[in-house]
Amino acid sequence: MGRLPGILKASRTMKKIENYNQPYLSSLHEYDDGKDLTKYDFEADCFSSPFDDVNKRKLAYRHRAIGDKYAKGLQKILDHRMFKVWSDLYSSTDKYTDGWLSSAHKLLEEALGKSTAEPAVKSSSINCIVTSGSLVPSIAKCLLYRLDDVVSSDNVYSSWETGKLQCFKWIKERHGGPNVHFCAVGDGPEERSAASIMKWPFVKIEIRPDAPHRFPGLSLSTIHSIMDAVYQSSSKDG
Structure with a gap:
């Protein structure tokens, strides 16, 4: 108490x-x-x-x-007891979901070039999160789910009032350049539509055990293949 x-x-x-x-x-x-x-x-x-x-x-x-x-x-932020309680809960949740949390984290690590699994990845890559929730609670969730080492707080966006398309535009304005490629990964129609308008590749995450794009299962090489196909097609068209 x-x-x-x-x-x-x-x-x-x-x-x-x-x-x-x-x-x-x-x-x-x-x-x-x-x-x-x-x-x-x-x-x-x-x-x-x-x-x-x-x-x-x-x-x-x-x-x-x-x-x-x-x-x-x-x-x-948490004291030792609460940190252990949360760590145990995280591990139990990860085990219950067949490694969904840890495999997603590993993919984000690879995208940043922190893993030897994808040695060709350059450290200039960044990860952004666009959430439909309000900003501060979403940042707290990122911290609780151990995403703080793969997504900086400055790269968490709330689409609550603005919509995801506007957030995607902000991300492009902030990080875009002549040789910068983007890829949206998500499970909802709003981000799919926003990615289509931005002409970004979109990878739909699914929860079915036999789905190709789920965790564990989705790899950075798969994402790169999808990105290459979309951007090469765009280059030929324009």
């Missing part, structure tokens, strides 16, 4: 941030003056409506603090 007040306070703080959902953490970067947040009292800064420049700065502070915590990892 000793931890309950802290949990309730964190829940209230999270709800406040959710009320002013943003599509990505750095969306309010222009309002952040770089203030040292080491001793900043988020509970006492009266963050609330109206969502004016003053409160946008306060939200930008929160986003920066969230990004800093994410970068430090879950082990720096």
